[in-house]
Amino acid sequence: MHEGPLLRLDRVTKRFGGAVAVDGVTASFDPGVIYGLIGPNGSGKTTLINLISGLYEVDAGTIVLGEHHLEKRLAHQMAALGIVRTFQMPKAFGSMTLVENLLLPVAGDHRRESLSNQRGRAGEVLQHTGLDHLADAPAASLSGGQTMLLQLARALMHEPVRLLLLDEPFAGVAPAIKERMMATIRRINQERGAAVLLVSHEMTTIRALCERIGVMNTGRWIAEGPLAEVAARPEVIEAYLGKPI
Amino acid sequence: MLDALSNPQILAQLTVVGLMLGALYALMAIGITFIASIMKLINWSMGEFYMIGSYVQYYLIVLLLGPGLWYLALPVSMLTVFAFGLVVQRGLLAPMFKYDEARRFEYATIVTIALSVLLQNAAIILAGPYQWSPQEYLPTRAFAGLSLNGSRLAGAIGAAVILALFYLFIRHTMVGLSFLGTAQNRLGAQTAGIRLGRVDMVAFGIGAALAAAAGALLAPVFLVYPTNGITSTVKGFEIIIIGGLGSLPGAVVAAFGLALVESFGSFLISPAYQDLYGFVFLIAFLLFRPQGLFGERERRV
């Protein structure tokens, strides 16, 4: 059963002053696939994520999820469509407990499910991510890595999740927590059938998680495909200044 | 005068007077700081919501319910101002938030200042420049050797009940949760699916209703007239500066602190300057702790 791509970007462009951060990106993403997104620093990866998730408005081009145009939508409308994201600087709600952090997406979408059911689900998700012993601790007490993990755990509470956008989620995270994060990403992908777009510099994690990768350089989308195939392309090697990736 | 404080009876009386008033100040301050924490907006028309609350309360009691049913007038007065707050937020403030990312809070703040002047003048035109007072809410009574002013006691009990309900709402309901999240991080909350437009509107209404409750409960004590909100605004701001802008616990602690300072100052120096003691207290306090009791640095995305 093939329903065509989940997300289509067509000549998406974003400028900051004179600088073009994202330059005419055309790409499409299938449902249920984990994509890696790599590229040198400043190549526009974060900006692209911010455009897809509605944090920035595009200057030109279109972003279409299924049949919905996304260019003019606000962040909460994106969430309602099933676009869920994490931030490079994790956004936990410090003075709220971990359970309260997980319940926030539920508070947002006015789900008709009892509070005790939702609390139960939050408890299960915390157990899955190994944070259950901290369920009633304020999120401010977590380490940076745990906060990243909490952001991912919160993604599991969203309904629906069609596209998960992850911007450098593993930066500075201890290996043990990284393992749990990867397990959680796989779970969101398999259980929810969500496509994932993962920005990361860590080729080992990309290799372990991603079916396909996209490469950006100076705002442009220069390659897309299975890792081995993409890594062999001359323009990709050139973007990385001849270093093999 | 100071040696009178060694008299436990006087000490207890001043403390109780301070605590009763403190609960009412807390109502006003929580309203201001709640709106500020959600919308990052200082609402300068808070005193006018207090004023409208006191008028609605007064007219309901005098024209409709009678003095015995003041406690029924209270929720009606709060609901009226809540609804008015929704309209003000949607009609006057939300449009300011649509454009110019950087300056919208300044624009919205100026709108609240203009609204404050407008409402004071509207009250003078509609109700006249007179001072009114409903009858005492409860008779003054003696308890354990203390003299308890009935209206202040009723006001303190009413304020305590409203604050308890507010706390339960914020901490133990899903809607309350979305307020907490928005107060901590607007963008993070929005990304989690919270509709900020709706949260802002309801939060503004709730804050306005809290001010109205203070006005309604204090109507027999501080009277009902077009500019009665000015003093309450000033005190509200003294409290949230002492408590730390955006901190709910800070607002409660500072409200009781201010009321106690006023109570003791009035006895030890002179009741004529009651409204001045808080100001002096504020200045003295800021010299030592400029960020306030529970002041938070602004959180950013």
Ligand SMILES: Nc1ncnc2c1ncn2[C@@H]1O[C@H](COP(=O)(O)OP(=O)(O)O)[C@@H](O)[C@H]1O
């Ligand atoms: N908010 C912004 N204002 C101005 N320039 C920006 C902003 N965000 C990103 N840029 C610029 O856009 C380019 C792409 O940045 P970014 O998307 O963060 O790259 P990456 O995430 O791939 O490292 C960079 O040159 C960066 O300086």
Ligand SMILES: [Mg+2]
């Ligand atoms: Mg980046």
